[in-house]
Amino acid sequence: MKQYFKNIFIALWTILVGLKLTFKHLFVRAVTIQYPDVKLKLPERARNRLYVNIDDCIGCKQCEMACPVDCITIETVKALPNEDLGVTSTGNKKRLWVTKFDIDISKCCYCGLCVYPCPTECIYMTDVYEFSEYKRHNLIYHFSNFTPEEAEMKKKQVEQFELEQKMKKVVKPSEPTTVSNPGESEMKS
Amino acid sequence: MPEILNMLIASLIPLLFILTYAIVILWVEIKVASHVQDRLGYMYTGGFHGWAQPIADLVKLLTKEHITPVSADKILFTLAPIIVFASSYAAYAALPFTSTFIASNLNVGIFYIIAITSFVVIGILMAGWASNNKYSLFGAMRSVAQIVSYEIPTALSILTVIIVTGTLNLQEICEMQKGGIFNWIIFKYPPFMFITFLIYFTASLAEVNRTPFDIPEAESELVAGYHTEYTGMKFAMFYLAEYANMFLVSGISAILFFGGWNSPFGEFLSGPVWGVFWFVSKGLFFVFLQIMLRWTLPRLRVDQLMYVSWKVLTPISFVNIMIVGLWAILK
Numbered sequence: 309m310k311q312y313f314k315n316i317f318i319a320l321w322t323i324l325v326g327l328k329l330t331f332k333h334l335f336v337r338a339v340t341i342q343y344p345d346v347k348l349k350l351p352e353r354a355r356n357r358l359y360v361n362i363d364d365c366i367g368c369k370q371c372e373m374a375c376p377v378d379c380i381t382i383e384t385v386k387a388l389p390n391e392d393l394g395v396t397s398t399g400n401k402k403r404l405w406v407t408k409f410d411i412d413i414s415k416c417c418y419c420g421l422c423v424y425p426c427p428t429e430c431i432y433m434t435d436v437y438e439f440s441e442y443k444r445h446n447l448i449y450h451f452s453n454f455t456p457e458e459a460e461m462k463k464k465q466v467e468q469f470e471l472e473q474k475m476k477k478v479v480k481p482s483e484p485t486t487v488s489n490p491g492e493s494e495m496k497s
Numbered sequence: 498m499p500e501i502l503n504m505l506i507a508s509l510i511p512l513l514f515i516l517t518y519a520i521v522i523l524w525v526e527i528k529v530a531s532h533v534q535d536r537l538g539y540m541y542t543g544g545f546h547g548w549a550q551p552i553a554d555l556v557k558l559l560t561k562e563h564i565t566p567v568s569a570d571k572i573l574f575t576l577a578p579i580i581v582f583a584s585s586y587a588a589y590a591a592l593p594f595t596s597t598f599i600a601s602n603l604n605v606g607i608f609y610i611i612a613i614t615s616f617v618v619i620g621i622l623m624a625g626w627a628s629n630n631k632y633s634l635f636g637a638m639r640s641v642a643q644i645v646s647y648e649i650p651t652a653l654s655i656l657t658v659i660i661v662t663g664t665l666n667l668q669e670i671c672e673m674q675k676g677g678i679f680n681w682i683i684f685k686y687p688p689f690m691f692i693t694f695l696i697y698f699t700a701s702l703a704e705v706n707r708t709p710f711d712i713p714e715a716e717s718e719l720v721a722g723y724h725t726e727y728t729g730m731k732f733a734m735f736y737l738a739e740y741a742n743m744f745l746v747s748g749i750s751a752i753l754f755f756g757g758w759n760s761p762f763g764e765f766l767s768g769p770v771w772g773v774f775w776f777v778s779k780g781l782f783f784v785f786l787q788i789m790l791r792w793t794l795p796r797l798r799v800d801q802l803m804y805v806s807w808k809v810l811t812p813i814s815f816v817n818i819m820i821v822g823l824w825a826i827l828k
Contacts, residue, residue, distance in 0.1 A: 334533055
């Protein structure tokens with residue numbers, strides 16, 4: 309009998325205790341961040357969308373090799389001897405046309421492994437994280453300055469040049485033929 | 498002809514009140530829920546703290562398709578929400594909003610309300626049965642068991658008040674408590690009327706299926722209980738009835754224990770217009786208390802529910818009624 313009344317009293321008392329707690333929380337400042345209106349500052353080293361500064365790219369393909377999910381595709385074409393591509397902002401001489409530099413950002417795992425090997429620091433993570441798209445192919449980013457047609461043209465030019473070099477070699481058989489790639493020897497000189 | 502017009506107006510006022518109140522209380526409930534959990538709740542619709550969201554929800558529900566399950570009992574399925582809402586709406590007829598307005602000044606007002614709200618049980622059982630869904634039937638069965646057992650402590654605690662007032666007419670009960678806060682029934686026969694109020698409040702909470710007595714529509718167990726299969730406007734009717742019932746039981750506790758439309762300061766701030774204010778704000782206070790309890794207490798188990806009704810509330814209200822009765826005779 310004593311327990312019975314004690315139980316009732318405890319029940320009422322604990323309801324009051326609970327009500328006090330919930331009432332207190334009614335006036336606690338909400339922890340919600342109104343996301344599209346208010347954005348949290350990202351940490352300094354946050355890894356989000358990749359960006360390539362194509363003017364600095366020397367087409368070394370080190371990032372492509374480093375990528376664990378193969379989301380970077382690079383195609384390069386050698387520059388002709390009479391073309392000068394200039395230097396990068398870090399002072400490296402550019403020797404290749406980067407005709408294709410595609411990053412499939414939907415595959416990207418944001419590991420940042422491509423960032424470290426880059427000799428000119430032209431590929432890096434930005435703090436942009438809102439880049440959803442309605443079509444999947446929009447997520448393949450083209451960083452190269454070349455359109456596919458231009459790239460095709462460039463390739464043909466180089467083939468033409470190599471063919472000419474070969475023809476010269478055939479005409480002058482007395483010369484040593486140790487250098488298999490005349491274009492490369494041309495650039496080294 | 499003017500008589501019919503009068504009746505129409507008198508019946509329309511509670512309906513308009515229910516509709517506006519439901520929209521307001523939907524917003525309040527969501528806001529209280531989120532702020533208790535340190536969240537913000539909806540913030541966009543309408544500008545200020547999403548005040549237009551309940552209206553948007555209502556419009557959405559109105560435009561939704563009516564789906565009737567193939568194996569459902571079509572007639573009962575359609576009839577159930579109407580009965581549930583109509584019975585809670587009909588109870589508003591005997592509710593005195595102010596000293597000059599009561600839709601129907603019945604001599605048996607409170608008895609009529611107890612009788613007419615019992616129809617809700619029929620509507621709920623109808624909904625659960627007609628849905629032909631095991632969860633709905635479970636919810637309906639639980640609801641009926643709950644409401645029927647809690648009707649007894651409710652009726653007994655109301656009976657205790659009737660001993661004090663000597664009348665069933667709600668307008669007269671309000672009239673009796675005129676003249677300041679200490680004339681309210683809750684302060685009579687201390688502390689027995691307070692115990693009566695606690696019993697009534699607990700039992701009424703169970704009658705309107707609110708937490709901690711919400712096992713009929715326990716979201717985590719039964720999806721939504723008896724209204725699982727309902728869509729669109731029929732679903733909205735259940736919701737409307739639930740909120741209407743919440744105010745109904747709160748209004749009755751305001752009338753029976755807290756002076757109804759009387760001002761707590763005697764003659765100060767009293768009058769027909771202030772009467773509406775006092776009655777509605779007292780009612781809304783108890784609705785707010787119900788909402789706060791929802792976010793404070795966990796749901797009861799079925800056996801605990803029955804324990805509270807049959808072993809705690811009913812015997813205590815019997816003892817209470819005897820003591821108050823003896824006191825009233827001996828005085």
